[in-house]
Amino acid sequence: xxxxxxxxxxxxxxxxxxxxxxxxxxxxxxxxxxxxxxxxxxxxxxxxxxxxxxxxxxxxxxxxxxxxxxxxxxxxx
Numbered sequence: 026x027x028x029x030x031x032x033x034x035x036x037x038x039x040x041x042x043x044x045x046x047x048x049x050x051x052x053x054x055x056x057x058x059x060x061x062x063x064x065x066x067x068x069x070x071x072x073x074x075x076x077x078x079x080x081x082x083x084x085x086x087x088x089x090x091x092x093x094x095x096x097x098x099x100x101x102x
Contacts, residue, residue, distance in 0.1 A: 041069050043098055066095035 044067040050060040062079040075095035076087040084100055086093035 043068055045098060064095075064099050066098060068094065068098075 046065045046067075048063040048065055050058050050063040053063055054060055060078050060080045064077040066075040066077055067073075068075070075089070075093060077093075077095050077099045078085055078087065083091065084096055085091045086095050089095075
């Protein structure tokens with residue numbers, strides 16, 4: 026068994042489609058929002074939608090927090 030180094034990525038043979046859509050935080054959340062950046066992330070064709078926020082608390086998914094895959098996709102495209 027060959028071990029991968031921690032900096033080596035594994036290639037996906039059947040990649041899952043990912044759609045990252047930047048949104049205007051003021052238009053979406055209102056003019057008084059403190060959210061600096063906002064994204065809608067769809068993973069897979071039938072998968073759910075994640076809202077990813079970036080504000081003074083950092084970058085996080087509305088539903089799953091910082092550990093969500095959608096956050097990693099936005100931070101490291």
